Amino acid sequence: MDEVDRIVAAWRRERPDLDVSPMEILSRVSRLARQLDLARKASFSDYGIEGWAFDVLSALRRAGEPYQLSPSTLLQETLVTSGTMTNRIDRLVARGWVERRPDPGDRRGVLVHLTDSGRATVDSALADLLVKEREILSGLTPSGSRKLAGLLRELSTGFDGSED
Secondary structure (H helix, E strand, O other), X not given: OOHHHHHHHHHHHHOOOOOOHHHHHHHHHHHHHHHHHHHHHHHHHOOOOOHHHHHHHHHHHHOOOXXXXXXXXXXXXXXXXXXXXXHHHHHHHHHOOEEEEEEOOEEEEEEEEEOHHHHHHHHHHHHHHHHHHHHHOOOOOXXXXXXXXXXXXXXXXXXXXXXX
């Protein structure tokens, strides 16, 4: 038994009229989300970045060579407002992790380009985070991991892109 089992048992005892079975899944997901948040904060603090910075740098890194995207594409990737993105880009420029470049395909447009320093930072932070994530998942077999990933994909498919 884990803590969620104890909580669910107490609710079933106190409120037998309610179906508390969703708690068996979602309370565990919530607890895992907290563990992941702690792991992210620990990994990122070693590199002097916050979660939002990692998200922007990661989007640029995943774009592949030449590691640049338009601000509007970054908005779609990170699900923030344009004002928030402008502020984030400004802060990343100040850190030397990204730079604004003219968009050769649009005289009025700019592209946000990942610098070598930004690339080294996001690569290192990602490698560190993955070590911590593997620790979180260490209680699962490879088969169990694949099964859980499939179930979570099935559950979350309807929510993708709607995290406003």
